[in-house]
Amino acid sequence: MRQLWFIAWVALVSPAFGAERPVVKSAAPAPELDALFARADGWIGADGAYSVAVSPKRTLWLFSDTWVGKVRDGRRTDATIVNNTVGVQEGSGVRVTYSVARGPDGKPAALIVPADGRGWFWLQAGAADRGRLSLFLNQVEKTDDKSVFGFRSVGLWLGTVADANRPPESWRVEQVKMPNAVFSTDRTLAWGAAVLRVGDELYVYGTDERRGKGPPDRRMVVARVRAASVGTFADWRYFRDGAWGEDFQSATPLAGDIATEYSVTPFGKRYLAVYTERGLSPRIVGRTADRPWGPWSVPFLLYECPEMSHDKKLFCYAAKAHPALSSGQGVVVSYVVNSFDFWQVAREARLYWPRFVRVTFASSE
Numbered sequence: 001m002r003q004l005w006f007i008a009w010v011a012l013v014s015p016a017f018g019a020e021r022p023v024v025k026s027a028a029p030a031p032e033l034d035a036l037f038a039r040a041d042g043w044i045g046a047d048g049a050y051s052v053a054v055s056p057k058r059t060l061w062l063f064s065d066t067w068v069g070k071v072r073d074g075r076r077t078d079a080t081i082v083n084n085t086v087g088v089q090e091g092s093g094v095r096v097t098y099s100v101a102r103g104p105d106g107k108p109a110a111l112i113v114p115a116d117g118r119g120w121f122w123l124q125a126g127a128a129d130r131g132r133l134s135l136f137l138n139q140v141e142k143t144d145d146k147s148v149f150g151f152r153s154v155g156l157w158l159g160t161v162a163d164a165n166r167p168p169e170s171w172r173v174e175q176v177k178m179p180n181a182v183f184s185t186d187r188t189l190a191w192g193a194a195v196l197r198v199g200d201e202l203y204v205y206g207t208d209e210r211r212g213k214g215p216p217d218r219r220m221v222v223a224r225v226r227a228a229s230v231g232t233f234a235d236w237r238y239f240r241d242g243a244w245g246e247d248f249q250s251a252t253p254l255a256g257d258i259a260t261e262y263s264v265t266p267f268g269k270r271y272l273a274v275y276t277e278r279g280l281s282p283r284i285v286g287r288t289a290d291r292p293w294g295p296w297s298v299p300f301l302l303y304e305c306p307e308m309s310h311d312k313k314l315f316c317y318a319a320k321a322h323p324a325l326s327s328g329q330g331v332v333v334s335y336v337v338n339s340f341d342f343w344q345v346a347r348e349a350r351l352y353w354p355r356f357v358r359v360t361f362a363s364s365e
Helices: 002-013 031-037 342-347
Strands: 024-029 041-055 058-072 075-082 085-090 097-099 120-129 132-142 151-161 173-177 187-198 201-210 217-226 237-240 243-245 263-267 270-276 283-289 300-304 314-321 330-339 354-361
Touching (some): 024 300, 041 075, 041 085, 041 120, 041 330, 041 354, 058 120, 132 187, 187 217, 263 314
Antiparallel strands (some): 024 354, 041 058, 085 097, 120 132, 132 151, 151 173, 201 217, 217 237, 237 243, 270 283, 330 354
16 A cells, blocks of 8 residues: 555656656767867867757857866876867867967966956856857856865856857857856755757756755756847746746756756657766766656666776766757767866876767657
């Protein structure tokens, strides 16, 4: 009886419980896509790796912490790290060109820096609308933690580029601090973890993380706004209990164990969310839904990254799908491999690049 009661309860609180999920036919590395990003000089690896299609033939790649220097004999040398860079891909079968800013001293620098001078920006999702680019900018600063996780988010900004067809190094990025975010000791509510365009509307996905005595509880939330009005925050509406309202702090959690960065993309007549399980994991999982706001299916495995089983110092994260590279009955997914030992990333240049996987399904959705 208790087991039957539990199943009934799960079905009640999760409308997608038991919903049909796509069957993964195969999932394999795509070295030909890895090669598009392989370089030995200049830009030599980064994480983040959001892709934004500006036109059918032009895709922007948004990177966060980026190594700039040289790769020699499998090691990074004469290298430094900048907090963000942008790549431009023209077509689908050519290498990506990179824009790395230069500071007043001529040394490599972040392409976009906070207008208030505090901390730095990591680039999250973006959306293009008739040549204009909207960027969600995660403002970060250092903490006293000496590990590779010695940072915290302190703000969220919307960056706007009037003409995204210009070379990124010539962009003038208008920055507005977003008022619909929370950064407190027990809660982080932020937007721009993923963006989905449907018609003239943007669905802007975020994360609502509550912190207490146990492990952090991070969940998916979603907002909706017309693409032309993304910078007018009074026009944003937030999904809560089956309706769209004005209170961003009460947005309904849609899925648990979500990452701070993920993707939501069209999937036949449905939608597919792709992310690294709990943010750091070898497991790249997906969820499907008939509508952008769900209800979302239970997660299903897309790919298990092998690197963490080979070296306990390594961790995988930043999984997301890339529609511009996907076709047919499949999806192209990227992820990043990092190390708890910072200097291992310098010694082993095979680490800290976007790595690509082709996932195919048994039937189209």
